Amino acid sequence: MLIADSKRNMQAFLKTGKLGKDAPSSSSAEPGTSQPVVPKLTPWVEKYRPRTVEEVVEQSEIISVLKQVLSGGDLPHFLFYGPPGTGKTTTILAAARQLFGDIYRDRILELNASDDRGIQVIRDKVKTFSQLTAAANKPDGTPCPPYKIVILDEADSMTHAAQSALRRIMEKETRTTRFCLICNYISCIIPPIASRCAKFRFKPIKSEKIEERLEEIAKNENVSCGKDTIKVLVETCGGDLRRAITCLQSCSRLKGSESVVMEDVLEVTGIVPPQWVEKFITVCKNCDHKELEIFVDDLIQEAYSAFQVLEQLHEKIIESDFTDDQKAIICEKIAIASGRLQDGASEYLQLMDLGCCMINVLSKK
Amino acid sequence: MTLWVDKYRPNSLLKLDYHKSQATQLKNLVQQGDFPHLLFYGPSGAGKKTRIMALLRELYGSGVERLRMEHMNFTTPSNKKIEVMTVASNYHIEVNPSDAGIYDRIVVMELIKNAAATHQLDSSGQRDFKVILLTEVDRLSKDAQHALRRTMEKYVATCRLILCANSTSQVIPAIRSRCLSIRVSAPTKPEITSILFNICRKEGLQLPEDLADRIADKCDRNLRRAILMCEACKVKQYPFTSNQPIVEPDWLTFIQDTARSILSEQSPKKLLEVRAKLYEMLVHGIPTDLIFKFLLRDLAKSCDMTIKTEVTELAAKYEHQVHKGSKDIFHLEAFVARFMSVYLKFMEESVRGMI
Ligand SMILES: Nc1ncnc2c1ncn2[C@@H]1O[C@H](COP(=O)(O)OP(=O)(O)OP(=O)(O)O)[C@@H](O)[C@H]1O
Numbered sequence: 068m069l070i071a072d073s074k075r076n077m078q079a080f081l082k083t084g085k086l087g088k089d090a091p092s093s094s095s096a097e098p099g100t101s102q103p104v105v106p107k108l109t110p111w112v113e114k115y116r117p118r119t120v121e122e123v124v125e126q127s128e129i130i131s132v133l134k135q136v137l138s139g140g141d142l143p144h145f146l147f148y149g150p151p152g153t154g155k156t157t158t159i160l161a162a163a164r165q166l167f168g169d170i171y172r173d174r175i176l177e178l179n180a181s182d183d184r185g186i187q188v189i190r191d192k193v194k195t196f197s198q199l200t201a202a203a204n205k206p207d208g209t210p211c212p213p214y215k216i217v218i219l220d221e222a223d224s225m226t227h228a229a230q231s232a233l234r235r236i237m238e239k240e241t242r243t244t245r246f247c248l249i250c251n252y253i254s255c256i257i258p259p260i261a262s263r264c265a266k267f268r269f270k271p272i273k274s275e276k277i278e279e280r281l282e283e284i285a286k287n288e289n290v291s292c293g294k295d296t297i298k299v300l301v302e303t304c305g306g307d308l309r310r311a312i313t314c315l316q317s318c319s320r321l322k323g324s325e326s327v328v329m330e331d332v333l334e335v336t337g338i339v340p341p342q343w344v345e346k347f348i349t350v351c352k353n354c355d356h357k358e359l360e361i362f363v364d365d366l367i368q369e370a371y372s373a374f375q376v377l378e379q380l381h382e383k384i385i386e387s388d389f390t391d392d393q394k395a396i397i398c399e400k401i402a403i404a405s406g407r408l409q410d411g412a413s414e415y416l417q418l419m420d421l422g423c424c425m426i427n428v429l430s431k432k
Numbered sequence: 433m434t435l436w437v438d439k440y441r442p443n444s445l446l447k448l449d450y451h452k453s454q455a456t457q458l459k460n461l462v463q464q465g466d467f468p469h470l471l472f473y474g475p476s477g478a479g480k481k482t483r484i485m486a487l488l489r490e491l492y493g494s495g496v497e498r499l500r501m502e503h504m505n506f507t508t509p510s511n512k513k514i515e516v517m518t519v520a521s522n523y524h525i526e527v528n529p530s531d532a533g534i535y536d537r538i539v540v541m542e543l544i545k546n547a548a549a550t551h552q553l554d555s556s557g558q559r560d561f562k563v564i565l566l567t568e569v570d571r572l573s574k575d576a577q578h579a580l581r582r583t584m585e586k587y588v589a590t591c592r593l594i595l596c597a598n599s600t601s602q603v604i605p606a607i608r609s610r611c612l613s614i615r616v617s618a619p620t621k622p623e624i625t626s627i628l629f630n631i632c633r634k635e636g637l638q639l640p641e642d643l644a645d646r647i648a649d650k651c652d653r654n655l656r657r658a659i660l661m662c663e664a665c666k667v668k669q670y671p672f673t674s675n676q677p678i679v680e681p682d683w684l685t686f687i688q689d690t691a692r693s694i695l696s697e698q699s700p701k702k703l704l705e706v707r708a709k710l711y712e713m714l715v716h717g718i719p720t721d722l723i724f725k726f727l728l729r730d731l732a733k734s735c736d737m738t739i740k741t742e743v744t745e746l747a748a749k750y751e752h753q754v755h756k757g758s759k760d761i762f763h764l765e766a767f768v769a770r771f772m773s774v775y776l777k778f779m780e781e782s783v784r785g786m787i
């Protein structure tokens with residue numbers, strides 16, 4: 068009786084809450100949820116999103132913990148952190164689906180950066196959801212874990228005040244609710260919350276694993292794509308599997324029926340052609356301010372990202388035969404420039420500043 | 433009478449005048465419906481918007497050209513009302529989220545949810561998603577960008593985002609990882625001149641080669657500016673002559689003027705005068721980074737190599753600070769003041785060296 072009551076409560080809550088509203092549209096966005104009509108049109112990242120934790124590649128620590136949970140262990144609060152496209156969201160959603168089966172929509176409250184997550188929402192919505200009781204059985208009588216999961220995805224953008232409001236709830240409602248926080252940078256989470264969670268770092272995915280996955284997808288989708296092309300794709304995506312998959316799909320779609328070659332990959336991943344980076348250094352060695360101005364202008368007209376230029380230039384400088392002092396000064400300038408770019412500073416001015424600094428350093432022998 | 437820039441805007445992918453292979457690739461992309469969200473980036477006047485509209489036309493047919501302007505109203509959680517202009521067809525909606533200032537997040541989220549709710553009901557059923565076109569995404573707040581992340585994944589079946597930016601430096605990695613980035617570089621000078629010739633031929637005008645070259649030199653590889661300049665030349669004087677003056681944008685001459693004034697005298701009194709000029713530019717909506725860029729370019733011309741580096745460093749530093757503060761004028765003025773002091777010191781020293 069009690070159980071049925073609380074279930075009705077929860078459904079009412081979810082109807083008025085966000086999750087209920089989102090449900091119909093997101094179900095069509097996720098292939099495999101019994102809607103065979105659309106899958107042709109979903110991007111491959113979604114099509115190949117793992118449905119079970121076993122399918123998730125790389126992240127072995129968290130997977131082994133989750134496997135224990137699935138075979139009846141208790142679930143702690145989690146904090147997942149790591150760079151984009153390494154499987155954080157995927158892992159927790161897959162785990163929830165496996166834990167709760169078809170009632171998983173009722174048992175999770177997923178809030179991400181698109182939802183309003185100010186203190187008020189934490190106090191009202193999250194608290195109300197956490198206080199609902201959860202039965203140890205599904206409606207059909209089969210057992211399932213007696214708790215709910217609150218997933219706070221993309222927690223980087225949560226204010227500290229909202230996080231503080233979470234502390235109490237996390238402690239009080241452990242009997243019925245588990246929390247899973249997900250972010251890119253762990254420094255965005257206040258220490259009292261971090262210390263309440265089991266922390267897992269999602270590592271950038273290893274090249275071999277990405278390669279395997281891409282080859283599998285390429286075969287499935289009939290993309291003709293050489294081994295070395297895949298290698299380049301893997302190198303350029305920096306451990307971000309989503310980016311790798313998006314790039315593969317983009318290349319193959321852009322090329323239509325032709326096969327994908329190296330140049331396509333370079334273009335799609337936004338890599339600056341190496342000759343530009345080399346030219347930057349040569350221009351600075353010439354110590355000609357006017358030439359530098361023209362070069363930087365050209366670079367920006369070609370729409371290469373200044374950020375990417377800095378990254379590749381940094382590598383080149385490290386490998387170069389400049390003295391350690393020269394390298395140190397230039398690298399410091401690169402660091403300053405990239406920080407400023409992140410704040411929104413003008414690409415032209417930052418690159419000019421860096422160029423002038425290089426002229427200065429390289430002219431003193 | 434429409435301006436040439438609008439009159440001769442190509443409206444289909446295959447009619448685009450340059451980056452032709454990219455246009456073919458985009459056509460391929462449209463053929464299958466399962467492409468990811470798109471991020472177009474490139475300098476202004478490179479033709480991003482034209483390319484995007486051509487892509488939309490390829491997607492939905494000429495229906496996307498029946499545009500209507502609408503004011504949309506949004507309410508913030510604190511019950512403040514904001515109004516934003518949108519341009520929409522039956523298939524897509526275009527918004528510049530930075531119009532909403534710090535409330536850009538709310539606007540973006542509402543738009544996506546609306547689009548998902550009013551699912552495409554076109555009977556011909558050629559596409560089952562709508563397109564939301566967001567311009568100037570590099571000015572989108574970090575908060576709004578984070579909000580897009582999961583939303584982009586969730587609603588991918590009902591709407592596709594096309595993002596348009598000048599550069600990707602200000603777009604967070606998590607968003608870039610979710611998009612296909614399409615680089616639209618500025619047209620080259622030969623490409624620009626050939627477009628100018630084409631337009632003049634269609635207008636029945638004789639364009640001397642020298643004049644076309646000079647326009648292409650002056651336009652900063654900005655095609656829009658080139659066409660505007662060319663049309664302005666026509667209004668000023670026709671038949672064209674090779675050496676007729678080219679009207680440069682007023683703001684550029686104004687900045688050059690300001691630079692001259694800074695170089696003419698370095699004193700608190702002059703600084704006050706310059707300040708008034710800077711103010712005027714800001715009031716007229718000239719972007720601060722452009723003021724910095726062209727001031728620096730003109731000032732550096734009159735500097736010795738020894739202080740060029742220092743001056744560039746100052747410009748880079750103060751332009752960066754603009755983004756951390758709220759009053760642009762302070763940082764512009766601080767830059768000018770510092771420049772004056774550096775320049776003055778240098779002049780005095782070199783005079784002393786000469787004696
Ligand atoms: N470890 C993984 N195993 C298998 N597929 C993965 C893995 N990591 C990422 N992917 C692929 O990348 C896509 C995105 O992954 P996911 O949404 O989990 O990233 P995320 O870590 O949450 O990133 P973000 O920080 O940007 O939110 C998935 O749909 C899947 O196709």
Ligand SMILES: [Mg+2]
Binds near residue numbers: 156157
């Ligand atoms: Mg995620």
